[in-house]
Amino acid sequence: MTLKGTGQLLFCIVLLFIARGTIAQPIYAGRYTTIFTAPPANVPTPKTPDAPLTGNGDIGLTFGGEPGELQYYFGKNDFWRAYPVYPGGGIALPGGLRLTIPALKGADYYAEQLPGKGVIHASFKKEAQQVTIDSWVAATHNTVVIEITANKTCTLQPVLWAAKGNTAINTAGTTEKVTWVTRSFENTPLLEWPCHVALAMRVLGNNGSTNKTITLAPGKKTIIAVTIYTSNDRTNWKEAAITEAKALTPAVIEKMYAAHQQWWRNFWDRSSVQVNDSVIEKYYYTSQYLFACASRGNKLAPGIWGPFITKDSTAWGGDYHLNYNYQAPYWAAYSSNHLDLTDNYDQPLLDYMEKGKVHAMELLQVKGIYYPVGIGPKGLCTTRWPLTPEEMLQRYGTRDNTIDSGYKFLGQKINAVFGAGNMLMRFYSTYDAVYAWRIYPYLVACADFWEDYLKLENGRYVIYMDHYGEVMPNLRNNGQWRQLLGDFNSTLSLGLVKMLFKGIIEVSTFLKQDISRQEKWQDIVTRLSPFPVGETGGRQSLRPVERSPAEWLNKPMGLARVSIHGLLLPGGVCGPITDSAFNNILLSDVAHWKDKMQHIGEWGNTLNNGIETCFPGAVRVGYDADEILQQLKDRIAVQSFPNGWITQGGGGIETLSAVPMTINEMLLQSYEGVVRIFPNWNHSKNASFSKLRAYGAFLISSRLQNKRIEFVTILSEKGRACVMENPWPGKAVQLIRNGKKSGQLSGIRFSFPTKENELIVLKGI
Incomplete structure (x- = not known):
C-alpha cells in the first residue's frame, strides 16, 4: 500500500471511531459559562425565572x-x-x-x-x-x-x-x-x-x-x-x-x-x-443544558415551566398544554441524539386515552380520542372552566361554565393528533419496534377519530369546526364568542391530519398490523383537501383557513407559527422535496416576514410565541441561512434572560428547542425521506457536526471546511436503506463500509443499503 493510501485508510478509521463515539469529542458546552453579576430580579415568578438554574x-x-x-x-x-x-x-x-x-x-x-x-x-x-x-x-x-x-x-x-x-x-x-x-x-x-x-x-x-x-x-x-x-x-x-x-x-x-x-x-x-459563531453556539448548548435540567426519561414529564417553579399557581397551571407548548421542548432532542430525555413524553398522552374516548363519544358522537387543550400526569385534566357561574363571569365575561361539558377544548379538535407528532418524530428517528408498539394504540385511536370526523365532499376530505386558533369567551368579547366558530379546512388541521395518516401507514407497515386499513388511510392522504392559498400583492400566499366566520382569517396571511405546526414542524408534510412549487409559496411568505417588522427582533412575530417554530420552519423551506441567523441573534438580544433562557410572552421551556432545532436543521435534514448534508448553510462558512440523528435511525457526522464537505460518516442503527442527496453535486462518491471501499455512488440523489450497526464513510471523489 502506498503512503498516500495508508493515510487515507487511517483517516477513514478515525472517522469510523468518531461515528461510533469511541473517540472523545470536545465538550463545547464547557466553553459557554453564563455569568451573573447581580442578583436575579425575576424570582419568585409565575413564569420563567432569570436566576442561575x-x-x-x-x-x-x-x-x-x-x-x-x-x-x-x-x-x-x-x-x-x-x-x-x-x-x-x-x-x-x-x-x-x-x-x-x-x-x-x-x-x-x-x-x-x-x-x-x-x-x-x-x-x-x-x-x-x-x-x-x-x-x-x-x-x-x-x-x-x-x-x-x-x-x-x-x-x-x-x-x-x-x-x-x-x-x-x-x-x-x-x-x-x-x-x-x-x-x-x-x-x-x-x-x-x-x-x-x-x-x-x-x-x-x-x-x-x-x-x-x-x-x-x-x-x-x-x-x-x-x-x-x-x-x-x-x-x-x-x-x-x-x-x-x-x-x-x-x-x-x-x-x-x-x-x-x-x-x-x-x-x-x-x-x-461547531458553527464558529459564539452567540449561536452559546444558546445552542445552554438551551440543551436547560432542557437536560428540566427533563429525564424515567421521571414525570416537565410542564410549561419545567421544574423551575418558584411559586404555586404558575401561568396556565404549568400544565401540559397540547396545542404546541407540551410538544415543542422535545423537538431538538431527537435530532441532537438525546433520546433519553424524551422517554417521559408519551405517558401523559397514553394515560388520558380513556377520558379522551369518553370525550369523543359524549361530545362529538365519534370513535377515537378527543383531548382538551391542557392535561397533566396520570390522566389529569387541568383545563376545566371555573366551577361556578360567578367565577366564570368574572374571568371570561359569561356565566356559561358548561361549555363542552365544562372542559376547555377552545374550538380545537386537533390536540390529540398534535401529541402524535412527537411520537412520529421519535419513531422515524429510531425505527424502534418496542417504541412502535408502545405508541401504536394511540395512533390508531387518533386515526379512529379522524376517520369518523372527516367528511368526504366532492371527491375530497374536508374538516369542519376545527379552528386555526383558540376560540373562547373572554373579557374582550364580553363572552360573545360563538359567532367566531366555524373554521373550514384550517392549515393546522389539514397538515396534522395528513401527518397522522402518513405516519400510521408507516408504523402499521413496520409492525405488520392493520394492513387492511391502509387503503382507507392512504385514500385520506391522497384526497385530503389541498392547503388553501390566495393572492396578495400579486403573489400566491398561504391562507390560514379555506373559510372562517372570523374576518381576519379570510385572507392570505402567509406562513406563520400555527400553519408551520401543521405543515413543517412537527407536521413534516411539506418542503422543497415533497412539493417544490408549494414550497416556493411558503418561501415567498417567509421572505415577507420582514415587511411586518416594526422593530429589530420581531421577525416571524415571535416575541409572544413561536421562536421554536418559525426559525426552524424558515430553515426547512430553504430561506437564506445568514439572514435566519442574524434574525435569530436579534431576537435573542431583544428578549432573553442572563441564564440563557430565551423568553416569550406565552410559554416557557418550548423556547429551549429554538436554537438547537434551527442549527440542526441547517446542518442536517431528513424529514422528507432524504438525508441532506448542510442543506441550508452558507458553504463559505466552516461548520461541523458529530452524531446528529437522522430519520431512518442514522447517526451522522460531517465537516464543511474551506467551502468543501470533507466527509460524511454514518452509523446505521437499524440497517435501513439510506436515501441521500449527493453532498458533492456533480461528483462521484466513494462508499466505504467498515473501513473497506465498497463501490461508488453518483447522481443528484442516491440510495444505498445498510446493515444493522454498520459504519459507513462517504467521500467525494
Whole structure:
C-alpha cells in the first residue's frame, strides 16, 4: 500500500471511531459559562425565572436571593395539586432553603452557570470576607448538594421550608441529625389523586454546629444536602428522604458527584456542533443544558415551566398544554441524539386515552380520542372552566361554565393528533419496534377519530369546526364568542391530519398490523383537501383557513407559527422535496416576514410565541441561512434572560428547542425521506457536526471546511436503506463500509443499503 493510501485508510478509521463515539469529542458546552453579576430580579415568578438554574430533569434548582440571604427554590416535575382548574391546580412548589449569611449583606454578587458540569458556582465578597458556594442537583440521585467555603470565620443560618397554602397540609421535624419538612395535597373536593413531598436536610463538616447556626471555619468545606422525594417516587416518600439524608457522608457525596460528572460527560458526548459563531453556539448548548435540567426519561414529564417553579399557581397551571407548548421542548432532542430525555413524553398522552374516548363519544358522537387543550400526569385534566357561574363571569365575561361539558377544548379538535407528532418524530428517528408498539394504540385511536370526523365532499376530505386558533369567551368579547366558530379546512388541521395518516401507514407497515386499513388511510392522504392559498400583492400566499366566520382569517396571511405546526414542524408534510412549487409559496411568505417588522427582533412575530417554530420552519423551506441567523441573534438580544433562557410572552421551556432545532436543521435534514448534508448553510462558512440523528435511525457526522464537505460518516442503527442527496453535486462518491471501499455512488440523489450497526464513510471523489 502506498503512503498516500495508508493515510487515507487511517483517516477513514478515525472517522469510523468518531461515528461510533469511541473517540472523545470536545465538550463545547464547557466553553459557554453564563455569568451573573447581580442578583436575579425575576424570582419568585409565575413564569420563567432569570436566576442561575440547574437540575437533574426531575428536581430543579432556582438560585435566588441576595448574598446576605440566598434563597434556593426546589421544584419537582412530579409534585402536583391534581385539581382540574387553574389558578390553584397544576404543578406546585415543594419548598426551598434560605441561607442567611450576615457577613455577606451588601456583598458583591458573582455567579456562574456551568453547563459542562451541571453546577452553579457563586462567589461573594465584602471587604476581606469571601464565601464561595457550589450548588448542584445530583444527576443520579434525588439530592441537592450545596458546598460552602469561607476564607474567614462567619456564621450561616439554614432554614429549610415547605411552601404553604392552597389547601396544603404541612409538617416539620427533626430526626437525629436530619431536619425535614413536608407538604401534602389530599382529601379535598375534586382532587383526582393525592400528592406528597418531603425535603430532608443534612449538614456535614460544620465542626459540630447545629443545623440552626453553622460556623464556617476558614478553608473548611461545609456541605448542606437536601434529599427530596414525592409520593410519585416512593410509597414511603417521607421515610426515604429522611433515611437517605441521614446516610450521607462526605465520601458518599464525593461518589455522588463523580456519578453526576460522568452523567454530564455522557450527555455532552451524545452529539456536538461547531458553527464558529459564539452567540449561536452559546444558546445552542445552554438551551440543551436547560432542557437536560428540566427533563429525564424515567421521571414525570416537565410542564410549561419545567421544574423551575418558584411559586404555586404558575401561568396556565404549568400544565401540559397540547396545542404546541407540551410538544415543542422535545423537538431538538431527537435530532441532537438525546433520546433519553424524551422517554417521559408519551405517558401523559397514553394515560388520558380513556377520558379522551369518553370525550369523543359524549361530545362529538365519534370513535377515537378527543383531548382538551391542557392535561397533566396520570390522566389529569387541568383545563376545566371555573366551577361556578360567578367565577366564570368574572374571568371570561359569561356565566356559561358548561361549555363542552365544562372542559376547555377552545374550538380545537386537533390536540390529540398534535401529541402524535412527537411520537412520529421519535419513531422515524429510531425505527424502534418496542417504541412502535408502545405508541401504536394511540395512533390508531387518533386515526379512529379522524376517520369518523372527516367528511368526504366532492371527491375530497374536508374538516369542519376545527379552528386555526383558540376560540373562547373572554373579557374582550364580553363572552360573545360563538359567532367566531366555524373554521373550514384550517392549515393546522389539514397538515396534522395528513401527518397522522402518513405516519400510521408507516408504523402499521413496520409492525405488520392493520394492513387492511391502509387503503382507507392512504385514500385520506391522497384526497385530503389541498392547503388553501390566495393572492396578495400579486403573489400566491398561504391562507390560514379555506373559510372562517372570523374576518381576519379570510385572507392570505402567509406562513406563520400555527400553519408551520401543521405543515413543517412537527407536521413534516411539506418542503422543497415533497412539493417544490408549494414550497416556493411558503418561501415567498417567509421572505415577507420582514415587511411586518416594526422593530429589530420581531421577525416571524415571535416575541409572544413561536421562536421554536418559525426559525426552524424558515430553515426547512430553504430561506437564506445568514439572514435566519442574524434574525435569530436579534431576537435573542431583544428578549432573553442572563441564564440563557430565551423568553416569550406565552410559554416557557418550548423556547429551549429554538436554537438547537434551527442549527440542526441547517446542518442536517431528513424529514422528507432524504438525508441532506448542510442543506441550508452558507458553504463559505466552516461548520461541523458529530452524531446528529437522522430519520431512518442514522447517526451522522460531517465537516464543511474551506467551502468543501470533507466527509460524511454514518452509523446505521437499524440497517435501513439510506436515501441521500449527493453532498458533492456533480461528483462521484466513494462508499466505504467498515473501513473497506465498497463501490461508488453518483447522481443528484442516491440510495444505498445498510446493515444493522454498520459504519459507513462517504467521500467525494
